[in-house]
Amino acid sequence: MLLSQPDFVVLDWNGTVVPFFGLPMYPGVADRIQVWKQVGIKIFVVSHAHQSEIAKDVARTKLPVDEVHGCNNKGPVVVDLCRRFGRGVLLGDHSMDFRAAQEADVPFYQAVFENQARLSDGVQEFRSWEELATLLPFGGKVS
Numbered sequence: 001m002l003l004s005q006p007d008f009v010v011l012d013w014n015g016t017v018v019p020f021f022g023l024p025m026y027p028g029v030a031d032r033i034q035v036w037k038q039v040g041i042k043i044f045v046v047s048h049a050h051q052s053e054i055a056k057d058v059a060r061t062k063l064p065v066d067e068v069h070g071c072n073n074k075g076p077v078v079v080d081l082c083r084r085f086g087r088g089v090l091l092g093d094h095s096m097d098f099r100a101a102q103e104a105d106v107p108f109y110q111a112v113f114e115n116q117a118r119l120s121d122g123v124q125e126f127r128s129w130e131e132l133a134t135l136l137p138f139g140g141k142v143s
C-alpha cells in the first residue's frame with residue numbers, strides 16, 4: 001500500500017545514504033532527495049555519530065538536507081521531529097533505526113544493500129534507491 005506524502009523523511013546516514021563516512025553516495029540518492037525537496041518534503045539526517053562528524057560528511061555530499069542530528073539515541077530525536085513537523089518516514093539499515101521508527105510510530109523502510117538480514121518480519125526493504133523511488137514515489141519520477 002502506498003503512503004500518502006509525508007511531511008518529512010528521516011535518513012540514517014552510514015549504510016543508507018553512503019556506505020560509510022567519506023565514501024560516495026549510493027546511486028540515485030541525490031536525484032530522489034532533490035525530487036522530494038521540490039514537492040516540499042523536509043529531509044532530516046539522524047545519525048549515531050558526533051554532531052560535528054555527521055555535519056561535516058553531510059556537507060561534503062552537498063545533499064540539500066534541512067537538519068542534521070548526531071546523537072546516541074535516535075528515538076527521542078525522531079519523536080521531536082514528529083512533534084515539530086508532522087508525519088514522517090524513516091529510512092535506515094540498522095536495528096536502532098527500526099526501534100526509533102517504532103518509538104516515534106513512523107513507517108520504516110530498511111535499506112538492504114549488502115544482503116543484510118531483514119530486521120523484523122513485515123519490514124519493508126529496499127535494495128536500491130531506484131527501487132525506493134517506486135515504493136515512495138512522491139514527486140514522481142526523476143525527469
Ligand SMILES: [Mg+2]
Pocket residue numbers: 012013014015016092093094
Ligand atoms: Mg546505518
